[in-house]
Amino acid sequence: MIISQQYTLFDKITVKAKRTMPFEHRKEVDLSSCNTLGLPSVCQYIGRFQSVSDLQHAFEFAENQVVPCFVMGGGSNILLPEYLSGLVLFSSDESIHIEGEEVTVGAGVVWDDLVEKTLKTGLFGLENLSSIPGTVGAAPIQNIGAYGVELDRFVVSVEVLDAQSGLAATLTADDCQFQYRDSLFKRHPGRFVVTRLTLKLSPRFEPVLAYQDLQNLPAQSIASPQAVRRAIQSLRARKLPDYRIFGNVGSFFKNPSLSKTVIETLEQAQVIQRNAGNAQGKVSAAALIQAAGLGDLSVGQAGISPRHHLVLENRGGATLTDILTLASFIQDRVKTRFGIGLEIEPQQLTQLVHAPNPKG
Ligand SMILES: Cc1cc2nc3c(=O)[nH]c(=O)nc-3n(C[C@H](O)[C@H](O)[C@H](O)COP(=O)(O)OP(=O)(O)OC[C@H]3O[C@@H](n4cnc5c(N)ncnc54)[C@H](O)[C@@H]3O)c2cc1C
Numbered sequence: 001m002i003i004s005q006q007y008t009l010f011d012k013i014t015v016k017a018k019r020t021m022p023f024e025h026r027k028e029v030d031l032s033s034c035n036t037l038g039l040p041s042v043c044q045y046i047g048r049f050q051s052v053s054d055l056q057h058a059f060e061f062a063e064n065q066v067v068p069c070f071v072m073g074g075g076s077n078i079l080l081p082e083y084l085s086g087l088v089l090f091s092s093d094e095s096i097h098i099e100g101e102e103v104t105v106g107a108g109v110v111w112d113d114l115v116e117k118t119l120k121t122g123l124f125g126l127e128n129l130s131s132i133p134g135t136v137g138a139a140p141i142q143n144i145g146a147y148g149v150e151l152d153r154f155v156v157s158v159e160v161l162d163a164q165s166g167l168a169a170t171l172t173a174d175d176c177q178f179q180y181r182d183s184l185f186k187r188h189p190g191r192f193v194v195t196r197l198t199l200k201l202s203p204r205f206e207p208v209l210a211y212q213d214l215q216n217l218p219a220q221s222i223a224s225p226q227a228v229r230r231a232i233q234s235l236r237a238r239k240l241p242d243y244r245i246f247g248n249v250g251s252f253f254k255n256p257s258l259s260k261t262v263i264e265t266l267e268q269a270q271v272i273q274r275n276a277g278n279a280q281g282k283v284s285a286a287a288l289i290q291a292a293g294l295g296d297l298s299v300g301q302a303g304i305s306p307r308h309h310l311v312l313e314n315r316g317g318a319t320l321t322d323i324l325t326l327a328s329f330i331q332d333r334v335k336t337r338f339g340i341g342l343e344i345e346p347q348q349l350t351q352l353v354h355a356p357n358p359k360g
Contacts, residue, residue, distance in 0.1 A: 035075035038247030043084035048092040069354040073135030107137025123201035127228040137194040148211035152178035159196040190352040247314035253342040255282040286310040299326040
């Protein structure tokens with residue numbers, strides 16, 4: 001229940017507070033309510049940035065204090081340590097500019113607010129990406145995706161500050177090298193800070209309904225973009241545990257990409273359903289976890305969600321060590337049982353140092 005209160009506080013107050021605060025740092029800040037896994041975490045400094053020049057000032061501050069810089073959004077895909085020495089930066093740019101079919105959005109905008117706003121404006125495409133927690137700035141990092149749609153199909157450009165050169169740059173979608181839950185940004189951890197994102201949407205509603213869960217929906221549930229959004233919202237509410245009750249970061253592992261032969265073997269052994277592998281050869285990591293007999297595994301207060309086996313949840317008071325021990329146990333068992341490696345999706349913030357590198 002405490003977790004529930006914390007997240008309500010974060011969603012309604014902390015996000016709003018970001019809107020009004022200019023760049024300035026605060027010391028020894030509790031981030032427990034700023035990560036959806038609800039891990040206890042305190043950081044040495046936090047700061048907000050609205051512009052590239054704020055960011056450059058923030059980097060200077062970190063350089064003077066001889067501490068590393070990190071960037072966070074809504075904390076819904078990140079693993080925090082108990083104490084973080086350094087400066088954590090949050091974007092407070094909540095601007096949304098619409099010109100024709102192109103939408104340019106500040107990194108600090110809440111992703112789902114953008115989805116709602118674009119639909120209301122009569123620009124379509126993002127409806128399948130409804131209810132993904134987090135901010136616009138984080139969306140390109142792992143090329144967010146859901147229900148058969150990934151962000152990259154809409155990206156025109158991503159504005160960044162390249163921490164290596166200290167310069168602002170505008171990257172095209174090709175530059176970003178988007179793949180399944182992956183991008184240039186993930187492959188160069190900590191190098192780029194996303195400041196703004198430009199998407200091209202469509203004034204025509206062209207529903208994407210190939211995903212299995214969407215194929216059986218009644219006609220009225222797919223009749224308009226708003227109806228699709230509502231359908232996705234209710235599917236997600238049914239399938240995923242609520243992070244306000246049991247802290248989680250959504251899928252903890254990526255779905256592995258497997259060869260046709262391995263998929264066929266898994267199908268024959270009834271580990272996965274026939275034709276469950278998608279066109280890119282990805283199979284459900286949740287099915288592998290279940291078939292490895294791990295469904296009710298827990299370590300301390302960290303456990304596998306009974307509602308979705310890809311979700312590791314904090315049942316109250318779990319530590320990062322509990323979560324990582326549980327994850328490593330799952331990886332070992334799936335590897336031993338099926339010879340398949342599961343890759344962890346959320347990153348540890350401590351491994352994502354942005355410039356400047358600490359001196360000494
Ligand atoms: C219940 C639940 C369901 C989810 N469902 C989905 C889903 O369906 N599909 C999906 O793809 N994801 C899903 N996620 C994961 C998560 O919502 C997304 O990855 C989201 O984009 C993370 O946004 P955030 O602002 O919370 O990022 P954070 O968790 O704060 O950060 C994530 C990463 O982005 C980096 N980052 C953040 N902001 C910036 C910036 N401005 N510049 C550079 N780097 C930055 C951080 O350093 C970190 O590496 C889910 C999570 C939860 C809790």
